[in-house]
Amino acid sequence: MPHSARVTGTAFEDVLITGLGFVLPGADSPELVWRQLREGDSQLSALPPVLSSGTGIHSAGRLGDFEHTPYLPDLPDNFAKRYSREILVVLSAVQNAARDAGLADDGAIDPPRTGVVASCSRGPAEWWSQTASGTAWDPARPPVSPAQAVFASLAGTPASLSAIRLGAQALVSTVSNACVGGHQALALAAHEIQRGAADVMFVVGHELPLTPEVLQVYSASGTSVLSRDTEPRRAIKPYDLRRDGFALGEGAVVAVLERRKHAEARQAPVYAALRACHSISEAAHATRMDLSGQSTARLMADTLDTAGASPGELDYICGHGTATRYNDLAESRALGHLFGPRRSDWTPLGSVKPVYGHLLGAAGLVNCAALALMLKHQCLAPTINCETVEPECDHDHVTEGARPGEVRLAMSLAFAIGSQSSALIMEAAG
Template identity: 60%
Template structure:
């Protein structure tokens, strides 16, 4: 049997300052950062010198607007992370038109794959300390915390709500987990082992321990800026000094094109290829020559049946760390040559919502799909003084209307991991 086309038919979001497709796109297109100043309870006392004080928090969120049928007795047993994930999944499921089609689905051919870098650290932190980190984190009843304490609960509880009896699992592989979830789901769909797969990335990293870990000299990836939170993350800029964390949930529905056609559903985009590799090099730093990333880009385009020049836009990992941005730019030069005017734009959306870790790959892909749908590139905000070693098009001058038919998303992670996903407008 020939491999089947895999398409994206639904998306859902619970992000800092933006819930749902339309609101997320408005923030991305306008380039409005949703980062804010973190309270002392999260940073730790008055905050240590040099510790990042900015982050993308979901301050106002009511799960009842998205899953009103969830009994309060259940909701009290679920963490904020679970409720955000269930809400994003419900949005994506409805966006795909599957709520009205659910009785026609084969439960055994419907699955859910989650992605989270750290799992429920917010719950574990407030449980070990005996109090909530701040007002945004209501306590979960300890007697019923078996769900709140498990990293896989968002996927399994989503499966129960959707009646999905196929493959249900959760990946915990840092920042490449979202891409790998797309790859895993695509393999099941392409080979005829599933009809519909729901993906959900979720992260709630705002606890003192996480900020200490990422601010440590060994990691050194969080920005030390103490100025306006909105300008903290500066991808590809000469003055970049790291990222700020973000929280929330991103969901996506994948299905075979045949299945979508059968129910007369027009897809957003096609997943053309996924590549996930390990550099087997430095545990915390990318290959700075760019050769490994360049090879991955070429593998991804080859697997998709594209030439590198067919790519209209690359949604970079763009963390605003010294090495990540430099390695991405060097890889671009190896793939496309010295004529930077012939390179596709390389952008980053992290300054808008922060770095969502295990959900970041899914967010990158979902944002890229939105750009395809609108035929408009979201800007890379805060890229004001472009680093001479990253001196190419980052869409730094505001949103741009242009042809976006084929695109790529890049992700990199601690542990020498790299991944790429190629997409094509449907």
């Protein structure tokens, strides 16, 4: 793939990931998330009829009976009752990330040098769905009353309230740009550090899309991209001949970005380093990427150029991996353009979506958190449910199980409704 001389993407120097926080189905710590990724332990489960009735969709990654009190024991009840479940999920994940990074104690952060950037594609869909329909899906947990819903009704309040709880006084913002938003939030936060405006940035991906309306949007006749498999743990089958789409997931993931000197001064543990991010608009088909793979290959090549690396230096690519025909074929075709026709030269391409589902605006953060864990543990997570490989996708998807080995440089891919694509490169620490 010929490289371009023009400036593309953004390169990052000395921006590290020093903490990870999670509230995902079946997992609330880096240790649990890594175990589930490594073992290919899908956390998808059956949807209740109150959500799925009439859609033909059976599976999703659900949080279940989430309670915020174990994570936020000091949150006053009069505050919590005004917060939606989504806000409480995000605050809990941010608190988990602060603890993991060693920044949870009083005085651990410098407020003017700390910020929060979030990504969410749908905003407070869960609150609006229940409020507009007058239906509480769980009578024990009714939605916040409209009379008290100043926070619950706004897309940006999870980030704003996280900043208030942390005391973060630098940039606070929420990106809403479908599935590329997570990469863009990471890049925006890393840019704040690189330009000297912050030392620490909390980057949040959150999505609670499991509403009847969202399920109907994604399962409508003629446009359905959701799997109808009745066995939840096998619903998402990336690159497999039998694939029939993805399942949605809900939750929050947080990455703590930190300036290297700041991290070294406090002897913080490091998961990985950000090297480059590039986001483009194909300005073409509104709902799918270029099926030839050429646009994605150029995106990948330009991002590698930005990082000062070559395709041969990539040890792994965490694909968007939605188990939809167009996505899987476009990603595989892109590898052909980037690496050449000999498939033995292609870098492994995998997907983590079968484990937690597709978290839409948080998907890029899920990918990058998974990469950070792979880089830390020097082990590639498997692509589960990929058993009868689509002939055109017949290359290395790490299907045999977790693969220990040297992992130095890795890439995450994301594709979004609206003809947008992004790539992000991370490097092992040290």
